[in-house]
Amino acid sequence: MTRPPSSSGGARRVRCRCGRTVLRQLVGHRAALDVTADADPLTAGQAAALREPNRLDWCVRTTGGGPVLMWADCHRRRADCDRPHVIDHQCTATAPPARPARRTRKPPPVPDGQLTL
Template identity: 50%
Template sequence: MTTRRASRKGSDDSLCPSCSAATLTQLVGDRAALKVTADLRPLTPEQQAAVRTPHRLIWCLVQASPHSPARLRWTGRIHPADCPHPHVTEHQCPPAEPSTLF
């Protein structure tokens, strides 16, 4: 069963239908928005460096108050190195186990 909680800001918390990982889907950006589905598991700086590719970005997960929805922000050149917010990456399902046929 998929749980969903949509907000006025265009975010949607849900579970991945394939692997059941907790994800957040949002349009990120003001002018040319990207539709991003991110894992909600925070990454250490070492994990961020390991998973970052040109096609898999790292996002800053900002929550202004306990009562407001979390928002994704891009971690570009001007992102502070000592940012206190959790950082997440775009969701990719883990590789499937090979199936065995009888």
């Protein structure tokens, strides 16, 4: 008897704080990467052109459960991959404002002007 997986294992569509729709998924079995990629489909060539050392592209396989992100090593298996590709998301949202420093409500242990040791 086989058990169904606890989750679909595929990518979830979520909204980034910059307002864009992105795909989120853990990619890999042993040392998985938490991938956040733009949801806009690209061709393999377009995605490869946008690739940078810290910005990877991903091959998207569509299943009954939705999109699944896979390593984009499909160019090694065949010359022209016909699946859509996506690229890692670069968020354009501004950083949240820094929290003000905490102020203590505790009064000083000595009167003003007196030094404590």
